[in-house]
Amino acid sequence: MRRSKFLPIAGIVILVVLVQILTTTTGTQYYLTQLTMAAYYGLVIIGLSVLMGYAGQISIGHAGFFAIGGYIGAALTTHNLLAMQDSGMVQWLGRLGVLMAGQDLYGEQLLVVSPWAACIAAVSVAALIAFVLGIPVLKLKGHYLAMATLGFGTIIYRIVLASEYFGEADGISEVPGFTILPALGGLGGLTVSGSFDHRVENYYIAWAMLIIGLVLLLNLIDSRVGRALRAIHGSEEAAEAMGIDTARFKLNVFVLSAVYAALAGVFLTHYNGGIGPSEASVMKSVRYVALVAVGGMANLWGTLIMGVVLTFLSLRGIFGSYDDAVFGAILILVMLFAPDGILSLNLKALLARGKRKSTDLEGR
Amino acid sequence: MTTELFFQYLFAGITYGIMYAIVGIGFNIIYNTTGIINFAQGEFVMLGGMISISLLQVVPLPVAIAGAVVITMLVGALIEIVFIRWLDNPSVLRMIIITIGLSILIREVALHIWGESIRSLPYFYGNEITTIAIGPARISPQVLWVIGVCGVVVAGLSLFFKATPLGREMRACSANRTAAILCGINTRNMVTFSFMLSAGIGALAGCVMSPITYTQYDSGTALAIKGFTVAILGGLGNSMGAVAAGILLGIIEAYSVSVVPLAFQDAISITILLIILFVRPHGLFGSSEAARLKEF
Amino acid sequence: GEIKVGAIFAVTGPASFLGAPEARSAQMVVDEINARGGINGDKIDLIIKDSGASPEKAISFAKQLIEEEKVLAVIGPSTSGETMKIKMIAEQGKTPLISCGAAEVIVNPVASYVFKTPQKDSFAVKKIYGEMKKMGISKIAVVAGNTGFGKAGKAQLLKIAPEFGIKVVAAEVYDKKATDLSALVAKLMSNKEIQAVVNWSIVPAQAIIAKNMRQAGWDVPLFQSHGFGNIKYVKAAGAAAEGIIFPAGRLLVAESLPDSDPQKALLLKYKKDYESKYKEEASTFGGHAYDAMTILAAAIEKGGKDRARVRDAIENLKNFPGTGGVFSFSPEDHNGLGMDSFVMLTVKDGKFVLYEGK
Amino acid sequence: MLELQSVSKRFGGLRAVDDVSFQVREGVIKAVIGPNGAGKTTLFNLIAGNLTPTSGQILFQGREIQGMKPHRIAALGMSRTFQNINLFHGMTALESVMVGRHVRSRAGFFAGMFHLPSTWREEREIREKSMELLEMLDIAEYADMEATSLAFGQQRAVEMARALATEPKLLLLDEPAAGLNIYETAEVARLITRIRDMGITVLLVEHDMSLVMDISDEIVVLSFGQKIAEDVPSAIQQNPEVIKIYLGEDEEVGA
């Protein structure tokens, strides 16, 4: 049982290292750029997979949480507080040690919130919003839940698009790197940034986060809580009768997946050096949902693989202007021929297609 | 607020609302037979507009519209036959994802057929600056067309689903597919028919709205989102509900302009809608009883 | 040999009405150059990446083009937001970037490798305000689309207004996908102070606002930005477009320019080539990419196949006629266009004509 | 153990449960019978917290529980099965029963995500205990099959095992023998007696009189939402009112 869970993990770790070694030796490290970005999106998608596939709660608003993370992280670390230096608030923040002085690229003096503090703030805000929103929203079911989460996503999108603080249509640019570990002694530090010389290190940061995130979720779904979540998915009424506090479990997992999305948002924004409103758009949320579905909903490995691979290909631009069309076609094909996700394809579809479960009398 | 302004907002709100409602109704039709939301509904609206505009080059307006409606209905039927019909026992989410995929594909195909530029049908009566004074407010005659078409459609559909055997049979398909089969109903044909019907209504909406809103290959998406919102808010499956919710949303949007910057309009109106939804989790006119008995 | 040039345009997606003609125009220039035998005997290999207007894709593509394809230079992206995201990437990768985005922040502060071809918004604003002053207008409403273009324009309109003694009494932003703006019009109309409306936008809604104003029976002058420079919008607005006043490059009125105009020959050629090749009317948007590509070609001719030298060559380009105006770059000015790149136009009988004042 | 004090539930104009009072003493098997639509299931839903009574009190172990969420009531030691089988889609029989151990285990999100050693033993225990229950109900061979694809009777058994897994003090069974043949019914009867002997109080609804009359210690009869009789089985069998509205005139009970 346990071994079957950790073998693939070891496999993916080895794969990640191999890819890095291979690209470095062949001088093709540029592949790491998109692999890094894809890993962060992967983090959003596995978080959503637990919410959707296991707990059975659809959310067409997860781009909103990603954006909350990314935008707050970006805004706090870019907006210059120098002008407000004397205000009580800023002084207080300074004493807390969350501010950071610096220089921007054109040599101007800056006083901004340090990335660590910004990251914590961003993720906390996302978690808090998820918590407050989750209480009423998760009482809804099915299409109604879908609409409410979609509405939430739209609200976030509208807010970032309309607020000067968030840069309106242009979003926020020139976000500084995020030094996770300062350089100590002979060891170089760890910095999340898109500059060409941090590439390998960022590749590892991103994949480490993704793999750790994955292990945590794999553990979770394999635990008492995971079982409870699946039970809620299966039948909320019965789960409740078994003593599961369905409202609380749904809320917790909603917050958890929001935290995943927000973390991904913070890190990817530092890596990209900016964020734009399209990251908060409904289409983005729909894309996340679709990727989870294509990966097989309640199949973390499937969603991880589909999420990373499709995002990687799209970011490489290999489908050119047909990117969306290809994505749509993949959605349809997978849902038609491998409704349990791409990983189920080789087993079921090839063996006994057409003999699929017939109309089960429960009536779906 | 002056009465003039009051009415001007009111009419603006009704205009928006009716447009949302008519898209929302399209959702309801397919929902009523399959229990799913067809996210490609917005694309039917776009197709209606685009096809009629293309046809207009060779035939007169009424023929162009009729042609567009028929062609879109065929597209709807084709989609159902190719992508939905043969699925054995699709789950709700699977169908939803398929329709999302379809909506993306249709959009891309439209982009390749018609390009990225905007098009529109001419005003049915008068032109861009013709207005009619209604009380102190002035509106474009096209708005009356939209309202009229929507009214006819809603009345027709409500009657259809409530009172005709075919409508009842279509609802039965979504209530319990197996049971419908056991009653001898050809559920597959019902689903095909519902796709045709909603495609047709979507296309008709696309035609009457086109002069006001213009048509672009991706104009379906935004409409679909609003239509979906309205369908949910009105209580899924309930056409009257969709109209009421649509007009409510439109009016909230219109009046919200008077108090907040336009840029925040959607944020405000959707917040209000969410609050309504929290109080009435099954929509304004949805029955909580019925919703509890549904699976998704 | 071969010269690799990268291009990032929003060919599909929400800004496709910019990106698509841009990509077509750039490709047209390249085809033509290659048909002539290339630059100094080297053919140009134009690698167009479709960003769909999403910044993260633009970032990914910029890195890809610079590092992986090792392109000599990059043209695009289509929007200001995307450009700002990759400004530093181009700078760090020491690769010339000629953007088609409007916002002034792209070239101010100046990044040594980053240029742009669309005229500065501030000049357009000044043109409009100048015209207003002549008409005796002092209280206006500003409306803008929620795109990068609208945002940048609105900022300039608000900033420059005091210089001309103009007061902006209302400023609103509408969605790029807006389908009807009659509520907004009602709100503005109720403010009796407003003597004119300036709309700053590149999206179809700029035709809608014109219609809604006229339908409401409101006939204050409507000014538009240079984003109105697309005959499709005029067609869309139909009768409501009549009398709209806006600044634009000379492309739209190329035929009626005096023969002495340094741009005339080029404008007519671009128009003819584009329209015969793609069977659609040329717009100023495509023109921006046309300019970017021809400027780059000229710089390559001088600087050869070295990124730094191409950059220097662009910076030293003077009196170079383009569709947007006559470009004269300098180390301080990476846009290279002056006030005179604009003329005031109006719509008459569904056509663009030079505006001669009232 | 359980006490109902003039409990009523109305649906619109319909009095589904009308001023019903009775007690269930610890350690007994009590049956609720009555014609179709008499309000038995509604009564169960009221007790288990799925519905809130329009009026009246429900006391469980001396504590008022009306209006409490079902999961809280379940945690207090009450468990139930459903009339229309209500299993978890997509879970195997074993997993379904393991869910029943929820209230008897503790690992939360944190412990689960970090797979803390403290969860290891708990998990093993849950699994073993659940397997035992499957064996007790004779469905161990289906442990790894999806519960919803089992035959009717097997699904019933899974539900029962799941309910027992919570180690309830009071077990509510809504028609546990529906769809079973007489042998299986007899099996269920034995099982219920065994459950009682384990110290679990049982309240059940059933239309199969062979079962009800055999095993129950007391019977409550409902009709049109009202309690019309409460007595020991032999007395109920003789009660002319009950015979008239429910049992029928035939001598041979339950056909």
Add this chain to the structure above:
Amino acid sequence: MLKIRNLDAGYGKLRVLKNISLHVDAGEIVTMIGANGAGKTTLLSTIIGLVRPMAGEIEFRSWDCWKLSSQDIVAAGCVLVPEGRQVFATMTVEENLILGGYVLQKKEGKAAVLRELEYQYELFPVLRERRNQLAGTLSGGEQQMLAMGRALMSRPRLVMMDEPSTGLAPLVVRDIFRVIVRLRDEGNTVLLVEQNARAALSIADRGYVLETGKIILQGPAEDLLANRDVQRAYLGREKIE
């Protein structure tokens, strides 16, 4: 009326029914008894076309059911009262019944449906009381009656019932069996799957015993009632009491 030869059927790779042969003649009540999971429901589902057979023949009124879809089979006059009721939960009782008359309406028009509706209301008076209630909120027994009423609405030639007495009060069970007998007396044919084997056999003309997907016994109902094996396995009530 119905002839089945060497039928195999199941789900996916799982073969539930193995080499089943049986027949039901016009005007008979035939009952099928068997333990849980024997495959009774699967058999009925296969006849009505919800489950596709893997091998063998099914012939209904000399039509080959292989080629027919479920709705054709229903239209040909074979209906199923399914296990677990399967009412249209979100529709009213009356709508449920009218939908049951779908086939009838097609054949004989609306008046026939209305007449039939009256008849069902007489048969099950509770349904009349609840005619405007949503079917999903009916009590279990009421739903069972509705399911039966709905099936009978089409005036079928062959009625297949999957455990119709499940969840019904003793009085009602007796009524239901009476209804079944009456159906036969009116010339209908009934294939009855019942757990209550004694009751079923006592009204049936013939019976089959199904065990793990195979028919192990068949014959006239009286013979089966008297059969020791059957008594031991399915009728042994007395011992328990």
